Amino acid sequence: MARLLITPLILLLILLGLLSLDQREREADLVLASDNEIFTLDPQRMSWLGDMRIAYALFEGLVRWNPEDFSPQPAAAKSWSVSPDGLVWTFTIDDTAKWSTGAPVTAHDFVWSWQRLLLPDTAADYSNLLFIVEGAEEFWDWRANALARFTPGSAPETTAAEALMDETERQFVKKVGLTALGAHTLEIRLTHPVPYLLDLLAFAPLMPVYRPAVEGWPASSDTTTPPPWSARQFVRLVPETGRLQADHRWARPGTLVSNGAYMLDQWRYRRDLRLVPNPHAHHPGSVQSVLVRSFPDPNTALLAFRSGEVDWLTGVSADVRQDLLDAKNADPDNDDILVRSIHAVPAFGTEFFSFNCSDTLARGAPNPFSDPRVRRAFAQATDKQMIVDHVTGLHEPVSGSFTPKNSIAGYEPPQGLEFDPTRALEELAAAGWTRNTAGTLVNDAGEAFPSVDLKYTTSSPRNRRIATALRSQWQAQLGVDVRLSGQDSKSFGADLQAGDFMVARGRWYGDWGDPTTFLELFRSTNGNNDRRFKNAGIDAQLDAAATETDPAARMAMLAKTERELFEVHMPLLPICQLVEVTMHDPDALDGMTTHPRLIQYLGDVRKRSAASGGDGTSGGGMP
Amino acid sequence: MSPMKRMVFSRLAQIPLILLAVYTLTFLLAWLIPGNPLEKDEGRRPPPAIAEAMQAQWNLDDPWSFYWSYLGDISGVSWLLGDRTGPVIDFGPSLRHENWSVGEIIAGQLPVSMMVGISAILLALFIGVGAGTLGGLRPGSWLDRATGSISIIGVSIPAFVIGTALLLVGGVWLQWFPVGGWGSLQHLLLPAVALSLPFAAWIARLTRQGVIEEMQADYIRTVRAKGVSERVVVVHHVLPNALLPVLSYLGPATAAALTGSFVIEKVFAVPGLGMHFVDAVLSKDLTMIMGVVLVYSALLVVLNLAVDVMYAWVDPRIRV
Numbered sequence: 001m002a003r004l005l006i007t008p009l010i011l012l013l014i015l016l017g018l019l020s021l022d023q024r025e026r027e028a029d030l031v032l033a034s035d036n037e038i039f040t041l042d043p044q045r046m047s048w049l050g051d052m053r054i055a056y057a058l059f060e061g062l063v064r065w066n067p068e069d070f071s072p073q074p075a076a077a078k079s080w081s082v083s084p085d086g087l088v089w090t091f092t093i094d095d096t097a098k099w100s101t102g103a104p105v106t107a108h109d110f111v112w113s114w115q116r117l118l119l120p121d122t123a124a125d126y127s128n129l130l131f132i133v134e135g136a137e138e139f140w141d142w143r144a145n146a147l148a149r150f151t152p153g154s155a156p157e158t159t160a161a162e163a164l165m166d167e168t169e170r171q172f173v174k175k176v177g178l179t180a181l182g183a184h185t186l187e188i189r190l191t192h193p194v195p196y197l198l199d200l201l202a203f204a205p206l207m208p209v210y211r212p213a214v215e216g217w218p219a220s221s222d223t224t225t226p227p228p229w230s231a232r233q234f235v236r237l238v239p240e241t242g243r244l245q246a247d248h249r250w251a252r253p254g255t256l257v258s259n260g261a262y263m264l265d266q267w268r269y270r271r272d273l274r275l276v277p278n279p280h281a282h283h284p285g286s287v288q289s290v291l292v293r294s295f296p297d298p299n300t301a302l303l304a305f306r307s308g309e310v311d312w313l314t315g316v317s318a319d320v321r322q323d324l325l326d327a328k329n330a331d332p333d334n335d336d337i338l339v340r341s342i343h344a345v346p347a348f349g350t351e352f353f354s355f356n357c358s359d360t361l362a363r364g365a366p367n368p369f370s371d372p373r374v375r376r377a378f379a380q381a382t383d384k385q386m387i388v389d390h391v392t393g394l395h396e397p398v399s400g401s402f403t404p405k406n407s408i409a410g411y412e413p414p415q416g417l418e419f420d421p422t423r424a425l426e427e428l429a430a431a432g433w434t435r436n437t438a439g440t441l442v443n444d445a446g447e448a449f450p451s452v453d454l455k456y457t458t459s460s461p462r463n464r465r466i467a468t469a470l471r472s473q474w475q476a477q478l479g480v481d482v483r484l485s486g487q488d489s490k491s492f493g494a495d496l497q498a499g500d501f502m503v504a505r506g507r508w509y510g511d512w513g514d515p516t517t518f519l520e521l522f523r524s525t526n527g528n529n530d531r532r533f534k535n536a537g538i539d540a541q542l543d544a545a546a547t548e549t550d551p552a553a554r555m556a557m558l559a560k561t562e563r564e565l566f567e568v569h570m571p572l573l574p575i576c577q578l579v580e581v582t583m584h585d586p587d588a589l590d591g592m593t594t595h596p597r598l599i600q601y602l603g604d605v606r607k608r609s610a611a612s613g614g615d616g617t618s619g620g621g622m623p
Numbered sequence: 624m625s626p627m628k629r630m631v632f633s634r635l636a637q638i639p640l641i642l643l644a645v646y647t648l649t650f651l652l653a654w655l656i657p658g659n660p661l662e663k664d665e666g667r668r669p670p671p672a673i674a675e676a677m678q679a680q681w682n683l684d685d686p687w688s689f690y691w692s693y694l695g696d697i698s699g700v701s702w703l704l705g706d707r708t709g710p711v712i713d714f715g716p717s718l719r720h721e722n723w724s725v726g727e728i729i730a731g732q733l734p735v736s737m738m739v740g741i742s743a744i745l746l747a748l749f750i751g752v753g754a755g756t757l758g759g760l761r762p763g764s765w766l767d768r769a770t771g772s773i774s775i776i777g778v779s780i781p782a783f784v785i786g787t788a789l790l791l792v793g794g795v796w797l798q799w800f801p802v803g804g805w806g807s808l809q810h811l812l813l814p815a816v817a818l819s820l821p822f823a824a825w826i827a828r829l830t831r832q833g834v835i836e837e838m839q840a841d842y843i844r845t846v847r848a849k850g851v852s853e854r855v856v857v858v859h860h861v862l863p864n865a866l867l868p869v870l871s872y873l874g875p876a877t878a879a880a881l882t883g884s885f886v887i888e889k890v891f892a893v894p895g896l897g898m899h900f901v902d903a904v905l906s907k908d909l910t911m912i913m914g915v916v917l918v919y920s921a922l923l924v925v926l927n928l929a930v931d932v933m934y935a936w937v938d939p940r941i942r943v
Contacts, residue, residue, distance in 0.1 A: 006933075007870070007873060007933065008745055008748055011741045011744060011745055011877075012741075012745060014737070014741055015738060015741045015742060015745070018734045018737060018738045018741075037720075037902075038720075039719060039720055039721070040720070040721050040722055041722060042721075042722070045721070047667065120672070120673070120676040121676070121680070123673060123676040123677040123679075123680045124669075124673070125667070125669045125673070126669075127669070127670075127673050128669070128670055128673070140672075144672060144676065241679075243679070243680070245680070247716070248716060248721040248722050249716075249722055249723070249724065251722045252722060268731065268894065269720065269723050269727070269728050269731055269732065269894070270720075270894055270899060271805060271894035272804075293804060293892070294892065294894070295803060295892045296888075296889045296892060296898060297803075297889045297890050297892065299787060299890075300787075300790060300802060300803045300889075300890055300891065300892050301803075301892075303787075303790050303791060303794055303795050303802045303803070304794075304801075304802040304803055304804075304892075306795050306802075307794050307795045307798060307801075307802045309801060309802055309804075488905070489658075490656060490657045490658030490905075490907060491657045491658070493658055493662060494657050494658055497668075508667075527668055527669065527670045527671065528667055528668050
């Protein structure tokens with residue numbers, strides 16, 4: 001019997017050992033449950049909204065958005081000026097702006113961070129964001145070619161890589177219109193006037209990083225002159241390829257240096273992330289500490305909110321949100337904690353279905369959707385209101401065009417085409433397709449309209465439901481056969497890129513506060529033009545708008561382009577503006593933005609003090 | 624060398640070969656997952672030149688060179704040859720979570736999965752052996768029927784239902800336990816209970832069967848005839864033999880519990896390895912997949928060996 005007891009005893013000992021290793025979760029003023037995992041805290045390498053939310057708390061760009069109307073306001077820069085032709089911008093960096101080490105934030109920090117964004121070695125998603133800067137694209141190409149041609153040579157291998165890097169720095173200075181005219185003066189020279197430049201400068205990938213931290217310079221070294229490559233902990237030059245290789249582990253507590261309202265105190269992989277105030281911040285945040293907890297199951301996150309452990313849910317379980325929103329709509333005074341805390345806010349994104357606009361499909365079959373009349377017919381046969389009311393249930397604002405309504409100051413997106421089944425059949429008749437006596441859509445030769453291949457990702461049941469609704473609407477209104485194919489996101493993405501689809505689901509969120517963040521998608525050469533929509537007229541209109549210096553005239557030109565896109569070409573079928581469903585108790589949290597851009601500076605959140613209880617009047621923010 | 628020692632040595636010698644086979648097969652399957660690990664699921668794609676630069680950055684443009692260089696890194700060969708500084712066995716950075724190395728992730732998450740797993744197994748042993756013995760001593764009694772029904776429920780209700788119910792009752796209504804998360808004994812209890820139930824149910828059934836059989840054995844009648852008390856009969860004579868099947872079940876059960884449960888970790892927001900492994904496969908995070916599969920495989924091989932040794936030691940009649 002003693003021998004039998006040995007197994008549980010060993011297990012018990014291991015358990016006690018492991019328990020002693022673990023650390024408790026620490027308390028925080030503001031606890032948010034994130035439905036997104038955090039992929040990276042390196043601003044230049046970011047592309048996910050969940051990562052950017054943290055970046056906006058840790059880092060501060062030249063400007064920041066006013067949370068009310070998203071107009072740019074001073075942040076790291078205290079003032080700026082622009083030349084009359086709109087090409088040269090000069091920024092004065094605020095000398096109270098400091099890194100969390102106490103070092104001043106300088107113009108050199110911005111130039112170096114943007115050089116980093118422009119190196120092919122960094123392989124940043126948003127490298128091309130800076131291609132509006134004079135010489136930036138040329139510099140990127142130069143370095144990419146130099147790397148492709150790189151040979152280590154006979155000399156000690158590292159010297160070839162180092163020589164190339166030195167030459168790269170010289171080329172940057174020579175080619176690229178980004179110059180520090182002193183520690184606190186930054187000059188940006190553009191290739192064409194960019195009226196939304198300030199908005200862009202508030203965007204996370206353009207936040208500055210602190211070079212000694214990113215490269216891991218030894219603590220003893222002077223923070224202005226780089227130490228030898230061999231002494232830098234987080235970067236090295238690969239002798240065989242000449243590439244700059246980064247160890248991204250600099251972006252962790254202890255080594256990450258930030259210039260925003262907060263510092264990174266703790267970060268445990270897919271578990272929690274804790275922010276504490278940056279003592280050197282010149283624009284400190286309201287809450288003293290922020291804990292971001294990771295909840296992979298949205299129902300558990302909801303239970304945690306219900307029990308009071310979490311103040312703010314960035315996403316709400318699809319199982320309950322419709323019921324809660326319906327209850328709130330039915331009775332706005334409903335005081336149930338979950339009902340009063342749920343919020344559905346229109347976002348800066350559009351849900352749509354892409355039409356394949358190329359002449360033939362992936363396997364050479366003729367593509368009926370290459371004809372804009374067919375695309376318009378399918379769009380007009382779609383009852384979007386029915387979809388948002390009864391299929392998604394979130395009552396999203398339906399969209400006739402691509403740019404979301406009320407999200408960009410001075411821009412009114414066009415209405416697009418209405419739901420009109422009669423008009424849809426007329427469009428099809430003009431394209432040579434009519435319904436026969438059996439109700440099937442056929443051409444003059446009596447051949448049926450090809451079965452429509454409708455693709456969507458199975459990542460969420462919502463996609464399948466919308467696709468099913470489209471199938472039944474199109475079958476009923478147009479008499480076409482629709483084949484649904486649900487795929488995992490990797491296969492779906494591969495098919496989309498290969499053009500192997502007829503109609504495919506998509507969603508697009510804007511990055512900067514200008515219609516071009518949506519409309520550039522329809523440029524023939526755009527890398528995200530999955531629809532393979534090519535129209536020289538639209539390209540020319542986008543080019544013309546890019547050189548227009550009068551802001552109002554420019555907006556009018558873009559609106560005209562969007563109208564033509566969605567009244568004539570219809571490269572995609574817009575369904576609705578996306579809606580973010582979040583949860584926070586309005587009696588407990590203040591300072592939450594409701595602007596469609598939905599970028600929430602964590603430092604702007606104010607917690608009403610618990611002592612004030614239910615009266616909901618006092619804003620108990622910390623000084 | 625005793626046969627026992629020979630067995631242990633030959634099994635240990637097989638481990639590198641098993642792991643190499645696992646490495647090759649996993650690499651092949653993981654490489655065949657469609658798509659690019661560096662690409663987002665939907666939405667924006669960077670220009671092709673940048674996408675190529677991203678691939679080149681992690682050696683992802685050539686499967687053959689990735690296979691060999693990664694094999695060198697994780698086997699410690701590159702370290703021995705002096706090609707690389709850093710840890711001897713290096714799984715590299717996670718392709719999806721670049722601020723972390725796979726080694727750090729495993730070192731952080733595996734102990735969590737193991738804690739939940741070990742607690743669950745201990746609970747399962749306690750509940751299962753207790754219930755099984757009570758039932759087996761009086762087969763057909765109300766007590767037996769009650770423990771039997773409970774164990775049927777234990778195996779048949781899915782873990783996410785039990786988990787959510789436990790959170791709702793213990794976390795929201797009674798407020799005795801935190802809702803999800805990790806870091807204290809209170810965080811550990813609910814997931815351990817939820818994970819233990821199916822194991823407890825099996826152990827109860829095995830124990831009950833063992834106890835019923837042993838109670839009818841001749842030697843027990845002899846022991847009783849000597850006037851030994853019923854408690855001594857059960858604890859010293861019946862249970863040691865009745866529990867042998869439980870011991871052999873314990874090997875695979877411990878391995879299954881230790882490697883983490885996807886559902887339990889997800890429902891209770893436990894930062895263990897099981898959940899992230901599934902995500903790694905879905906997002907084609909090659910280095911993460913390889914690292915986790917290799918560590919799991921090594922763990923399974925070692926645990927199986929440990930159980931075989933233990934079995935031979937507890938019951939000397941068994942020759943392995």
